[in-house]
Amino acid sequence: MTTHVLRHGPTDYSRRYLVNGDPARPIHLNEDGRQALTRGWSSLPLHSVRTWMASEFPRAQQTANLLMGVPGPELIIDPRLNELDYGDFEGGPFLDYAAWLDEHRADERPPASAESQIEGIRRMLTGVLAALDHPGPRVLVAHGLLVSVLLWHRARTPDQAMPLFFPEAPYVEPIAIPDEELPEFIGTLMNDLEGAERRAADTNGGRIFRNGNDSAVATVDSASPSHSQDQKDLPHA
Numbered sequence: 001m002t003t004h005v006l007r008h009g010p011t012d013y014s015r016r017y018l019v020n021g022d023p024a025r026p027i028h029l030n031e032d033g034r035q036a037l038t039r040g041w042s043s044l045p046l047h048s049v050r051t052w053m054a055s056e057f058p059r060a061q062q063t064a065n066l067l068m069g070v071p072g073p074e075l076i077i078d079p080r081l082n083e084l085d086y087g088d089f090e091g092g093p094f095l096d097y098a099a100w101l102d103e104h105r106a107d108e109r110p111p112a113s114a115e116s117q118i119e120g121i122r123r124m125l126t127g128v129l130a131a132l133d134h135p136g137p138r139v140l141v142a143h144g145l146l147v148s149v150l151l152w153h154r155a156r157t158p159d160q161a162m163p164l165f166f167p168e169a170p171y172v173e174p175i176a177i178p179d180e181e182l183p184e185f186i187g188t189l190m191n192d193l194e195g196a197e198r199r200a201a202d203t204n205g206g207r208i209f210r211n212g213n214d215s216a217v218a219t220v221d222s223a224s225p226s227h228s229q230d231q232k233d234l235p236h237a
């Protein structure tokens with residue numbers, strides 16, 4: 001069986017690169033977002049999916065419900081799939097959060113946030129692995145950071161350390177992970193996070209988690225061939 005992990009469709013917020021890590025905010029798909037679902041219709045095995053899961057965020061649940069159609073199986077809500085808690089950066093430009101992150105550590109919690117970047121990624125990966133408790137094939141509708149991390153892992157070169165910033169994830173483009181690969185896939189990333197924590201502690205702050213070659217913060221090219229021009233050149237964490 002297979003687990004398909006995807007980012008929700010676009011919203012007015014996400015198109016403007018405003019961060020939303022609070023599921024209580026009523027941010028829904030925009031017209032583009034609804035149109036983008038046709039990508040999922042052509043790339044997901046919609047008729048055979050046995051488990052649909054989504055984060056607590058309206059845009060993720062809306063994406064899942066529109067993809068599954070009516071009548072669909074019950075949507076399972078898993079808060080482990082939620083986007084990062086951005087604390088005081090909530091609702092502001094992603095670049096403000098990115099600047100803070102670049103000046104701090106991936107194991108530091110932003111002001112008023114309940115989690116650091118590392119804690120958030122670990123939570124998300126735990127949620128993906130737990131999907132194996134449900135019958136497959138499965139579809140998990142989650143958010144940019146998780147999908148970016150999974151895509152980075154798929155494309156990484158051997159021994160490449162986990163960066164601080166990742167290419168922005170495409171919308172509604174599923175990553176298919178076979179059941180037999182999922183535990184190792186997640187386990188490797190969990191080990192990366194441990195290594196990242198050790199490096200953060202060793203450097204005691206400052207500029208850590210650069211790309212593997214220690215170059216500047218990543219403002220990298222598309223993670224997907226369908227990435228549009230307006231998605232390029234923005235870091236994503």
Ligand SMILES: O=C(O)[C@H](O)COP(=O)(O)O
Pocket residue numbers: 007008014018019020021083094142143144145236237
């Ligand atoms: O991390 C971000 O930049 C935003 O919160 C993206 O989240 P989204 O995938 O929910 O748009």
